[in-house]
Amino acid sequence: MDRAAATRAEAAPPRIATRAVFLTRSTRLHPAAQRDTDDLRFMGEALRVAEHARRDGDVPVGAVVVMDGRIVGLGRNRREVDADPAGHAEIVALRQACRALGRWRVDGATLYVTLEPCPMCAGALVNARVARLVYGADDPKAGAARSLFRLCDDPRLNHRMDVTAGVMAEPCGAILQTFFKRARERGRTAGAH
Numbered sequence: 001m002d003r004a005a006a007t008r009a010e011a012a013p014p015r016i017a018t019r020a021v022f023l024t025r026s027t028r029l030h031p032a033a034q035r036d037t038d039d040l041r042f043m044g045e046a047l048r049v050a051e052h053a054r055r056d057g058d059v060p061v062g063a064v065v066v067m068d069g070r071i072v073g074l075g076r077n078r079r080e081v082d083a084d085p086a087g088h089a090e091i092v093a094l095r096q097a098c099r100a101l102g103r104w105r106v107d108g109a110t111l112y113v114t115l116e117p118c119p120m121c122a123g124a125l126v127n128a129r130v131a132r133l134v135y136g137a138d139d140p141k142a143g144a145a146r147s148l149f150r151l152c153d154d155p156r157l158n159h160r161m162d163v164t165a166g167v168m169a170e171p172c173g174a175i176l177q178t179f180f181k182r183a184r185e186r187g188r189t190a191g192a193h
């Protein structure tokens, strides 16, 4: 998909979802084009989940685990609401997927997350044997897939996965920027009284 087509697809996620339902994988779309379409659709779901975190005062990060073209786990950052340092979106989504599948390995699964995973989550993805990671915005302060470390495809570890970065990076980053901007504004207001 070229850049203009990608932009149009991002602007109209519901239409993409409808097309994905009606076009069969083998006859209508090249596998690479199908993968791009799936990536936009599932990252859209992860963004939707991230929105729930924002409403509860948690940093808005969302994740979905996809197996054979269907969502088997879904999670958003719950650190504040659960007072849990491990309550990141990826861990929540992985736990749900593992419960649904009845096993701790999710071989063949793709995990979509709106923000580059931190070292804890990247480690969990390796341990769960996730096949592919797709993330939205880079995290220059804690990212462990590309930015600070490369835990997801380090040849010294016993498992490696494909990594696709920057899918819908703009909306994934924008929801975080808006969240932190409002938090700073609230902080300033509170500090003035």
Ligand code: ZN
Pocket: 088, 089, 090, 117, 118, 119, 120, 121, 122
């Ligand atoms: Zn994390």
